[in-house]
Amino acid sequence: MLRLKRIPVTLAVVTVLGCGASVAAPFAYISNQLDDSVSIIDAEKRTVIDTVKLAGKPAGIAVAPAGDKVYVSTPEAHGFSVLDTKSHSVLNKVIVSEGALGIAVDHEGQRIYVADWYNNTVSVVSAKTLEVTKVVTVGESPSGLIVSPDNRWLYVANRGSDSVSKVSTETLTVKKTTTVGKHPFGIITTQSGDRLYTANVESDDVTVLDTASMQPIASIKVGILPYAVTLALNDSRLLVTNQTDNTVSVIDTETFKQIAVIEVGEKPEGISTHPDDRHVYVANWFDSTVSVLDAKTLTVVDTIKAGEGTRAFGQFFSK
Amino acid sequence: MKKNLLFLPVLMFAFTSAANAHGPVRQKADEEITINAPAAKVWGIIKDYGDMSWLPAVKNTTVDKGNEIGSIRVLTLQDGGTITEELKKYDADKMAYGYKITEMSTAKTITHAGNEEKVPVLPVDNYTANIGVEAKGDTSVVTWKGAYYRAYTNNNPPAEMNEDAANKAVADVFKAGLANLKTLAEK
Numbered sequence: 001m002l003r004l005k006r007i008p009v010t011l012a013v014v015t016v017l018g019c020g021a022s023v024a025a026p027f028a029y030i031s032n033q034l035d036d037s038v039s040i041i042d043a044e045k046r047t048v049i050d051t052v053k054l055a056g057k058p059a060g061i062a063v064a065p066a067g068d069k070v071y072v073s074t075p076e077a078h079g080f081s082v083l084d085t086k087s088h089s090v091l092n093k094v095i096v097s098e099g100a101l102g103i104a105v106d107h108e109g110q111r112i113y114v115a116d117w118y119n120n121t122v123s124v125v126s127a128k129t130l131e132v133t134k135v136v137t138v139g140e141s142p143s144g145l146i147v148s149p150d151n152r153w154l155y156v157a158n159r160g161s162d163s164v165s166k167v168s169t170e171t172l173t174v175k176k177t178t179t180v181g182k183h184p185f186g187i188i189t190t191q192s193g194d195r196l197y198t199a200n201v202e203s204d205d206v207t208v209l210d211t212a213s214m215q216p217i218a219s220i221k222v223g224i225l226p227y228a229v230t231l232a233l234n235d236s237r238l239l240v241t242n243q244t245d246n247t248v249s250v251i252d253t254e255t256f257k258q259i260a261v262i263e264v265g266e267k268p269e270g271i272s273t274h275p276d277d278r279h280v281y282v283a284n285w286f287d288s289t290v291s292v293l294d295a296k297t298l299t300v301v302d303t304i305k306a307g308e309g310t311r312a313f314g315q316f317f318s319k
Numbered sequence: 320m321k322k323n324l325l326f327l328p329v330l331m332f333a334f335t336s337a338a339n340a341h342g343p344v345r346q347k348a349d350e351e352i353t354i355n356a357p358a359a360k361v362w363g364i365i366k367d368y369g370d371m372s373w374l375p376a377v378k379n380t381t382v383d384k385g386n387e388i389g390s391i392r393v394l395t396l397q398d399g400g401t402i403t404e405e406l407k408k409y410d411a412d413k414m415a416y417g418y419k420i421t422e423m424s425t426a427k428t429i430t431h432a433g434n435e436e437k438v439p440v441l442p443v444d445n446y447t448a449n450i451g452v453e454a455k456g457d458t459s460v461v462t463w464k465g466a467y468y469r470a471y472t473n474n475n476p477p478a479e480m481n482e483d484a485a486n487k488a489v490a491d492v493f494k495a496g497l498a499n500l501k502t503l504a505e506k
Contacts, residue, residue, distance in 0.1 A: 033344055057344045076344065098474060118474075224407060244407055244417065244447060267466055286347055286466060309347070 026275045027085065027318045029070045030283055030290055031058035032307025038072055038083060039290075039306040041281075043274055043317070046292060046302050050088050054081050060103035060313045061270070062112065064127070067318040071112050073103040080114060082130070085318060094130045096123045103314055104145035104154070106169065113154055115142035122156055124172060134172050138165045144187040144228070144313075146196070148211070155196055155211075157184040164198060164207075166214055178214040180207035186228025186271070186313065190235045195253075199226040199240055206240055208256065218256045222249040228313065230271045232280055232295035239280050239295065241268035248282055248291075250298055260298040264291040270312030275319045283312035343472060345445075346486055348465040350493040356504040358454035361461060362414040364503055365450065368392060368406050373503055374496045386411075391421070400424045400440035408449065415451030431477035441492070443467040443485045461500060463493045 028041040032051075038058055040050045056077025063070050069091070070083040079096040080103055083089075099117030105127070106113070112125040115138075122142060124134040139158025146155050147169070154167040158177070164184060165177045181200030189196045189211065196209040204226060208218040223242025226249070230239050238251040241264075248268060250260040265284025268291070273280050279301070282291040288310050292302035354361050364373050369382025369392050377394045384390035390406040401424045408417035423439035430436070446467035453460045467489065471480035478484065 034347070059344075266464070285345070286349075286464060309345070 025067070025319060027067075028272065028274075028281050028290070028312075029061050029063060029072070029083070029316045029318070030270070030281075030306045030310050030312045031061055031072055031316075032288065032309055033057050033059055033285075033311045034309030035307035037307045038070070039310070040085075040088065041290065041304060041306070043279075043281075046304055048304060048306060051307060052083060052088050052090065054083065054090055056081070056093075059311045060101055061316040062103045062105040062314050063316065063318045064105055065107055065109045065319070069127075070318070071103055071105055073100050073114060073313075075099060075101050075117070080112070092130055094125065096125065096132060097121065101313070102143045102145045102157075104147055106147045106154075107149065107151045111169075113145050113147070115145055115156060117141050117143070120158075120160075122154070122167065136167055136172050136174065138167070138174060139163050139177060143185045144198070146187050146189055146315075148189055148193040149191060150193055153193075153211070155187055155189065157187045157198055159183050159185055159201070162200075164196065164209060164214075166211070176214045178209060178216065180209070180216065181205045181219060185226075186241075188229045188231055188238075190231060192235075195235075197229045197231075197238055199229045201225050201227065201243075206238065206251065220251055220256050220258065222251070222258065223247050223261065227269050228271045230273045230280055232273045232277055234277065237295045239271060239273075239293070241271045241282055243267050243269065243285075246284075248280075248293060250295070262293055262298060262300060264293070264300060265289045265303065269310070270314065270316060272312070272314075272316045275317060281312075281316070283310035285309055285311060343468050343476075344482070345466055345468055346482055346489075348448075348467075348486065348489040348493055349462070350464075350490065350497055351460055351462040352497040352501055353455070354459050354461060354501045354504050355457075356459060357457060358414060358452045358459035361459045361500065361504045362452045364500060365452070365461075366411070366414070368409065368416060368418070373500050374492070375499050376492060376495065386416070392418075396440060400426060402440060407447070413451060414453070415449060417447065417449035419447040427479075429477060429479055431471075431480075432475065436471070436477060436480065438479050439470055442470040442480050442488050444470050444472055446489075459504075461497055463497060465489050465493070 030039040056074025060073030073080045079094045082092040097116040102115035114123045140160025143159045144157035156165040182202035184198035186199045206220045223245035225243035227241045240249040248262045266286035270283040280293040290304040371377040371380040382392040394402045403422040425437040426440045448465035450463045469485045
C-alpha cells in the first residue's frame, strides 16, 4: 500500500523540480551555532537532508516568502548570510553591523530587517541589492523581530529596555514603544496581526499586546527563562520555550491559561510552526536536537538530531 | 569612543545580573562519569545542595534555605575566592538539581584595550548548570552540564576572558568534581 502510494508523489516532485519551479515544501532551517552550520530538515520525512557550513556563529533565521532564500544572521561575522534553498549554497555574506542577531524578512520579500544587539538599531537591507538602506534606532539590545501580516509594521523586542517598538515600514520611524515584561526576546503576531505575544526572559512570563493600541491585554506566567513563542491551530494555542525548565508551555489564547507543559530537550530556544499549523518544531540548544510537537495532542511526536548548539531564532519554516 | 560608552553598562552588570549578554556565543560543558556504586549512594553524596565538600576546589559552603528552590549557597574556594549560586530546580525522584551563578569574586584584574578588567574566579558569565545521577543496574552515571558565556561580554575578549578560558575552567571543575565523586562513592 505504502509503496503504491509513494510512486505518484515521487513522480510529482521530480516533475516540479524538472520544471525549475520552487522546491517542494516545507523545510525547517535550523542554525547550529556551535557548529557554524545550518541543518535543513525535510518536514515531510522529518529528517535532516543536508547540513550547510556557514561561518560566523549562525543564530537568527528568516525565510524569504518565496522560499528560495534563507537569511541567517551571523553575529560573529557581523551580519547575515544568504542561503540558496535549491543549491544549498551560501550566495552572499552581508556585513551589517557589530552585533547582528534578530532577523526578519517582509512579506513581499523586498526587505530584510536585522537587529543589532550592541548598537540598539534595526538595519533595513534591500533584498535585491543587499545594501543597508536605512538604520532605525530602537530600544536597548533589540532581539526578536516580526513583520505584521499586512506588511505595514515591524515589531521589535527591546530586550534591554523591557519594551516593544512598533515601527512603520513606510516611514521607517518608531510609532510607539510599549513596556512589557522583563527582557522580551522572541515575539510573534497572530495571522490577522491584531495581537502580539512576547516571551519575557527575566520575568518568566508572556505579555499579550493589542497591536492597534499597543496596550497590554494580559500577562501570563510560564516556565523559567522563556525564550521564544509561536502560534498554532488557527492562533488558538501559544507555545513558549522555557530554557531552564526544558519545557514548552502551551497557552489557550482565549482564556490566557496555561493548558499544558510539554517536556522537550535541554535548553529549548527557537520555536516555529509547520505550515500545516499543527506541528511545532523546537530547537534544543544543549541537546543539539529538534523536537517535533503536535499542538493538538500536546505531545512530542519526533526528535531529530541536528548540529551542535541548535538555536534557530526566528521564523525558520519555508512554506 | 563608541566602544567605551557601550562598555560601561555591560561591565556593571557582568558579575551581578544574569542573562545580559547575547553578543557573544553561549558555550557548553558536558561531562559524565560511570561510578561503580548504586545511584542512591552517589546521590546521597551530592543531594545536599548546601554541601559541596565533594568538590575539591571548594573549602566550605554556606546555604540559606537547604534544598528549597531559590536557596542561595556561597562556595568559598581553597584560594579564598567565592561563588554565589541560586538553586533553580530540584528533583529528588530524578536525583537531579539545577542552579545558576549569581555573583563571583574577582580572581585578578587585568588591563585590556586600555581598560581595567576584573576576571571572575570562574571566567564565565550568565552560567547555569545541572547535575544528576542515573541508575545503570548496580552502577550509576553522573552527568554534569553547564551553559554559559565567556566572561568578557563585549567584542574582542582578552585571553583570560575568552571562550577557551571559559571552556577550560568549567571542564576542569566538572572533571575534578566527578573524579572525586567517583573516588568517594566507590570507597
